[in-house]
Amino acid sequence: MSLRSEDRASDDLKARIRAKALALGFDAVGFAPAQVAPAAQAEFLAFLDQGCHGDMDWLARNAERRADPQTLWSAARSVIVLGQNYGPGSDPLDLLERRDRASISVYARNADYHDLIKKRLKALARWMHEELAAEVKVFVDTAPVMEKHLAQAAGLGWQGKHSNLVSLELGSWLFLGEVFTDLELSPDSAEKDHCGSCRRCLEVCPTEAFLGPYRLDARRCISYLTIEHKGHIPAEFRRAMGNRIYGCDDCLAVCPWNKFAQRSSEPAFLPRAELSAPRLADLLQLDDAVFRRVFAGSPIKRIGRDRFLRNVLIAAGNSGEAALAPRAEALLDDPSPLVRAMAVWALARLLPGSAFGVLRAVHADAEDDAAVRAEWRAAAAESEVAG
Structure with missing residues (x-):
């Protein structure tokens, strides 16, 4: 098969996979090589060496596997990165002024997103195996995958200064999941960084958790403190927490690219009344x-x-x-x-x-x-x- 024929075959496979993923309910689909850039691997290992992961020992335990998809699964040749929009219908920061109410992060106001995304990922993987004779493995963010770097390589967005993925179409409100496959699929063009000189996400952080652009110290982050941290929350952070009882949306909510964000239409992500402002x-x-x-x-x-x-x-x-x-x-x-x-x-x-x-x-x-x-x-x- 000529190189041009191989490209056409790859493009046809990608088109079929993309159409199936969108039909299953995903909002964004991209294709990346099964590798993470050495610079990204080095940044991750430096994050661990500095202890910025806090109590999240599982990050350090899986450091080598997380930093290299080939170590995670040697047969992987391509990664299909899927995005699911969970954009809110209003500004979540408005609730911070209602001090008798609790502010719960937007993503946690209804069903556990892992369940829905994993179900759809498995459906896509099963279809790929049956229809395309592909070997596949499914990952969501509980697995050791550097998903934001893969998502940027797949063109879904870029890793913003708040360290989360930013999409030109969906802003900062995007869940991610991956299907690793042994299929040789041509990668999409990686997305460029569009943050420019903006520092809104860094400056809004109530606990000053950012060491600098793209550098988060999780030990100071309200999302980490209220969710991952198992012990007593240090006194220095308590006043800054305000009424945030599960997670923190501040750095996501102030991103200017949210002007293009869309409210999620997925029923599982629409806020339950009792969790919107309890x-x-x-x-x-x-x-x-x-x-x-x-x-x-x-x-x-x-x-x-x-x-x-x-x-x-x-x-x-x-x-x-x-x-x-x-x-x-x-x-x-x-x-x-x-x-x-x-x-x-x-x-x-x-x-x-x-x-x-x-x-x-x-x-x-x-x-x-x-x-x-x-x-x-x-x-x-x-x-x-x-x-």
Whole structure:
């Protein structure tokens, strides 16, 4: 077969795969070689060496496999990168002013996107195997794949200064998934970086999590702190969290390229009413059984009730809503030290010093957890300084 004939055959295969992917509901399709540029691999390894991944040990465990698709699967020759639009219908930052309400990241206001995307990826892979005799492997972002670099190589967008993918057509609201295949498919043209001199995403970050353009320290990121971090959230970040209880959309929402974004029409990504602007007062009452029922099918369920209540109590402490104090006080006896510690922190901000002192006299000496006792001491010290 001549080179021109091979190109025509590749283009025909790509057209068929693209049409099938779009028919399955994907919003963007691109083709990349099964390799990651050495510069991107070096950046990723430097990120790990600096400890910027925090508690996400799974990143370091899979470093070599993540940095090289050939190590992940030696038979891979091409990667089909799929994008799914989850654009919101309104500005998610508007909710930050409603301090008695909880702000949940746009992507988590309905079903877990992994489930839907993996189902569609498997459907595409099955079709490719049956119709094109292709060997295939499916990956979504729980797998060790440098998907944003592959997406840029496939022409779906570019990795913006906030380190997430930006699309000319869909802005910053794009889920990604990949199908690795042994088919030799000609790659699409890589997308260029269109960020220019813009720094909006860097400057809006509440916790100053960016070390510079394209360089995120996850340990300072609210999304990491509220979702991935399993322990007590450092005091230096709590006020900056505001009412963000699961994730943070600030750097995505201010991207100027969102002027081209489209509201998602996928029912699984349309916000459930009870997750669009939930009342902190209601969330503070969740026991484990109710938490599991309310967040069934949601990515929020994965962090568990205790870490979720940890986040909600920080939002309560930032709210200035004294009416939330009784709900927080009821959690001083919670079985979880994570919850008790943040109940102390919240109450120190919701109650006058005398009322907080009464609670401290009752609860502090009986506390058997070192971290919770430290919260009582820190709150007392702050009260003395303020007094």
